Every structure is written in structure tokens, then in C-alpha cells.
Amino acid sequence: MTRFHCPVCQSEIWFHNTDCLACGTALAYQPGQGFVALETAQPCDNRGAIGCNWVALTPGGLCRSCCHTTVIPDLSLPGNDQRWARIEQAKRALFRLLIDIGLPLETPQGAPVPLFEFKGDLLRSGPGPHVLTGHENSVITLNIAEADDAERARLRAELNEPYRTLTGHMRHEVAHHYWDVLVAPNPDQLARIRATFGDETQDYGAALQQHYETGAPAGWEEHFVSTYATAHPWEDFAETWAHFLHILSGLETASAYGLVPVAALADGGALADGSAAQMVRLPMAQLAGIWIDLSMALNAVNETMGHGSFYPFVLSPAVIDKLETVRQLIVAERGA
Ligand SMILES: [Zn+2]
Ligand SMILES: [Zn+2]
Ligand SMILES: [Zn+2]
Numbered sequence: 001m002t003r004f005h006c007p008v009c010q011s012e013i014w015f016h017n018t019d020c021l022a023c024g025t026a027l028a029y030q031p032g033q034g035f036v037a038l039e040t041a042q043p044c045d046n047r048g049a050i051g052c053n054w055v056a057l058t059p060g061g062l063c064r065s066c067c068h069t070t071v072i073p074d075l076s077l078p079g080n081d082q083r084w085a086r087i088e089q090a091k092r093a094l095f096r097l098l099i100d101i102g103l104p105l106e107t108p109q110g111a112p113v114p115l116f117e118f119k120g121d122l123l124r125s126g127p128g129p130h131v132l133t134g135h136e137n138s139v140i141t142l143n144i145a146e147a148d149d150a151e152r153a154r155l156r157a158e159l160n161e162p163y164r165t166l167t168g169h170m171r172h173e174v175a176h177h178y179w180d181v182l183v184a185p186n187p188d189q190l191a192r193i194r195a196t197f198g199d200e201t202q203d204y205g206a207a208l209q210q211h212y213e214t215g216a217p218a219g220w221e222e223h224f225v226s227t228y229a230t231a232h233p234w235e236d237f238a239e240t241w242a243h244f245l246h247i248l249s250g251l252e253t254a255s256a257y258g259l260v261p262v263a264a265l266a267d268g269g270a271l272a273d274g275s276a277a278q279m280v281r282l283p284m285a286q287l288a289g290i291w292i293d294l295s296m297a298l299n300a301v302n303e304t305m306g307h308g309s310f311y312p313f314v315l316s317p318a319v320i321d322k323l324e325t326v327r328q329l330i331v332a333e334r335g336a
Helices: 080-101 149-158 166-183 187-197 204-214 233-256 284-304 317-334
Strands: 027-030 034-037 069-071 115-119 134-136 139-143
Touching (some): 139 166, 166 187, 187 317, 233 317, 284 317
Antiparallel strands (some): 134 139
């Protein structure tokens, strides 16, 4: 994430702010441009319901993020309005990044893709989620229980995961969509991705079942970014893609706050500004080197506060190669 400032008084504002806390101006975010005073724009129709602070695509309509949501939670159930609001906030942050780095969010005919379905039941006492989070045919389904901190922490412990967030779900699931859009229909890209991640034609259901029965193979850290990535080449791709977005967004934020010198992000003489759009052009080895130093420092800072690690992952040389493959796929799409 970059830093944002009020267009009226220049005070710093957060990406999710609907108003400037310093001067009180009502604000709206215009994707690809930044914040404007709301009086000069049309608010998204979900502004009242969930605090969406984006500009509407058409007067009285939804914004570029909300128009991708086709199923919302049952708002007659207590807490679901807040769950929906948290999920849309994570989705807007995802969309901001995807738009800035030039990935498509529409079909060639202009229809919004991927679409999102946010549904589920109240699961506090249940045996586990009935609505499975996942992706199929350009539709991403998210169980709204993931928006409950307590429920998500319970699932994280049950599945023995080091990291589980709405942000992580968004970045992972959208990877499956981009496989369908950027990889599957393109024989050259498919060959390149297969050479890196393995043969995805192996039975997905059987591979997943085996993963849940036997766990990750010994020594998985040398070749995979997470245990779940070992389940099937599709999941390896999605996990790696998610980590590429973690690193890009993390470095963008760190550079905006001066934690990473912009000179370290120089691009063979080209002007560096530390934006995700600029950094996506840098070789992964350069990005990974900076990221590993930064995340080690932030892990230590987090632990002095009694939190776990900021970034509880290890990037092996083989994983950095996979990240480079994902980076090249994105760069090829944006035509940079
Ligand atoms: Zn202001
Ligand atoms: Zn909206
Ligand atoms: Zn997946």
C-alpha cells in the first residue's frame, strides 16, 4: 500500500477512511488516481451500508470493487454487516493493487471478473465451515466466518497454519482466476508455468485428499513456500502468486514509510519511486533480497511486542525462482 493524503488539507489518511480526520472533508477513492473530495464525485451505493469509500462507476451505482460481488451475507443475521464490511475492505485493497500493477478485472467485453460470493453460516459452535472458500469458473467464494477474528484463529490453529488472513485469502483465490485467464488459454505461458510448478493435469481431488491425509513431504521448505503449496500444482501456483503480492505490497508500504531506501529499488538507471507498478519490473532476486532483510527486521520488532512473526515464511532459492516465474507472467500481461 502507498500513503494517501487529504486532497484538501494534505493530512495523512488511511486507505479505508471515508472522511479526513483532520479537516472533516468527506472523501472518495478513485481507482488508479487517488482520493478526491466526495462533493466532486459520486459515492458507491454501498457507502452507507458498509462504508465503501470508492467512487461509483455510474451515478447511484456501485464502485469498481463492489460491482464484482454477486452474493452478500444475510444481513438479517447479527454481525453479518460487519463481516461483509471487513471482507469488502480487504477486497478493495486487493483491487487497488491489481489495478495499479495493470492486471485485468474485466473480460475483453467489459464484464467484471472475477465475481465474488460471500456466504456462510454462523460457525462458532459448528464442526467447521460448510461453505468452502475457493474458486471455480471465475467465481471466488469466501466463507464469511473468515471475517471473524476468533473463528479464523481457531481454523488457523486447527489447520496448523502460520498465517491466515482475509488479505491472504484474497491474494490466493484471485491467483486461481488469473491461471484461468492468463495461463490456461496461452500455450507458451502454460508450458512455462508447468515447467516451474509441475503437471496440473493430475487429479486435483485425489491430490487434495492425499495432502490432508499425509501432510507435506519432508523437506518441503526447499521447494515450496507453504505446506498447502505441496498439495497440487494449482495450489503451489496460487500460494506463490499470493506471496508475490505480499512481497510487492509489503515493499511498497515499507518504501512509502522510508524503511526501504528507494535507491535499493533502482531499475538499471530508470527512476525508482517504490510503487508496486514500478517494482513489478525488478527481478525477483533483487526484490527477494530486500524483502528478506526487511522481514527479518520486522519479525524481530513484532516479537518484541509479543506478536508472532510478521512474515512467518522462508524463501528458498527454488521458491524465489517460482516467484520470478509468476512475476514474469504478470509483466507479460501488463505489456511492460
Ligand atoms: Zn483534510
Ligand atoms: Zn463500493
Ligand atoms: Zn487454492
